[in-house]
Amino acid sequence: MDRRSLIAGAAILGAVPLVRARAQAANTIKIGVLNDQSGTYRDISGPNAVACARQAVADFGPRGFNVEILVADHQNRPDVGANIARQWIDRDGVDMLLDVTTSSVALAVNDICREKNKVHINSTAATSDLTGARCAPTTVHWTYDTYMLAKSTGGAMVRAGGDSWFFITADYAFGHALERDTGNFVREAGGRVLNAVRTPFPGTTDFSAFLVQAQASRCKVIGLANAGSDTTNCIKQAAEFGITRRGVKLAALLMLIPDVHALGLATAQGLVCSETFYWDLNDRTRAFTARVAPQLGGAKPASTQAGCYAGVLHYLKAVQDMGVAQAKASGVEAVNRMKAMPTEDDCFGAGSIRADGRKIHPAHLFEVKTPAESRAPWDYYKLLQTTPAEEAFRPLAAGGCPLIRA
Incomplete structure (x- = not known):
């Protein structure tokens, strides 16, 4: 070769x-x-x-x-x-x-x-x-999405008598959308949005000044338009100030089960949240x-x-x-x-x-269990109500999506 x-x-x-x-x-x-x-x-x-x-x-x-x-x-x-x-x-x-x-x-x-x-x-x-x-x-x-969360959690709070709101809002697209969508449901139900504060994201860990401002507004509900550790920090600090003991309700508009775990049932008990999946649902x-x-x-x-x-x-x-x-x-x-x-x-x-x-x-509205109600680790939710799939999210024609022809 x-x-x-x-x-x-x-x-x-x-x-x-x-x-x-x-x-x-x-x-x-x-x-x-x-x-x-x-x-x-x-x-x-x-x-x-x-x-x-x-x-x-x-x-x-x-x-x-x-x-x-x-x-x-x-x-x-x-x-x-x-x-x-x-x-x-x-x-x-x-x-x-x-x-x-x-x-x-x-x-x-x-x-x-x-x-x-x-x-x-x-x-x-x-x-x-x-x-x-x-x-x-x-x-x-x-x-x-923010519409579903606002309708489920926000709507439930208004029906329970929470007709005046103050928002603590993460200052970026998510927080703005959640505040907007929840505020719309509050107003449609005859409630009022008294005010809102925007918290820098990421990087805010001390929410005390914002919570004091919310309490001073004499609102019935403080809407937490944030998520993750921002939400858990707000809830922990609100508990330290005794805000809920004075009759003000916290609306954790996006709270997931890892957040409840981080808070512990002693702090999170009684909070209401919306989820589309829960590990122990069925x-x-x-x-x-x-x-x-x-x-x-x-x-x-x-x-x-x-x-x-x-x-x-x-x-x-x-x-x-x-x-x-x-x-x-x-x-x-x-x-x-x-x-x-x-x-x-x-x-x-x-x-x-x-x-x-x-x-x-479907979307499910849950209440966080008390420590006495929980039977095992991560047994945190009791089901309050379920919104059917066709009602849980924004109507197709109402979102302004350019893919949808009139």
Whole structure:
């Protein structure tokens, strides 16, 4: 064999791994979990959201294609989140972005995914603008939103006599949307919004001055338009000041089970909150929790983390139904396929995805148990009422989503 033949043979052999790598990449769906891994929202999102996404991949089972999960911390900063999203899509070939905690980051990533034609399944950001004026054909908003929270928790507080409100609001898109939507429900029910203060986000840990200002307004309800450690810090400091002992009610408009755990039942007892998933709600939620629990470090999954599980599971069903090549080529087509297929999972049961990208399922109003009522660790909620799926979220025509034709 001459030298030319040897070189040609070596070139062919060298090309084989490259061909295999390209074939593997073409048959691999890449999911990027972009959330808060270290800050205010770590406990309601963070590593346990990643664990739930991985559990969805495991539960989906044999599929004929590969799934790779990437993870990044956006630090609750829109610029950081946007840069990661662009790099993932342009350099790493990510097909779907998941979770995207923090509404300001979510809205930035929402625009990038629309521009790049990639799927965005949002679980933890709450702004209802994701299915309203800022809706995108590539976005599905899964777990909750500010409209649902305002209607369920806010509406319940007004019906119980809380007709004058003062808001302590996280000063970014989520807090503004939650204050807006709750305020609308309060006024529609004949109540009044006396005032509001905006607290810097992130970075506020001392809420004492804001609580004193709220108490001075003589409101009946202090609406906490915040989340995560901001909410727990507000509740703890309100207890220290004895605010609730003076007859003022706290409305934790977004409080999840990790927040209750952080507060402890002695402090959190009696608080009312709205959730779309609770680990001990029924046999299916308990079965899911049993499967994922070994990866959660002793915690129970929050609704936001369950939303990551359910969103990934439904997305993979759509990919299998339409084919990997088509799913990778067009996020719009992948989301359209998701909308066309009924949803079904152990966390939320049967449901659907509307034309505006809103995932529809029931909303549950819970009251936090007293220490005496709790039978075991993480046994924190008693169910007060359930709002049916078709009533829980904003009416389709009322959100101003440009995807909806009049």
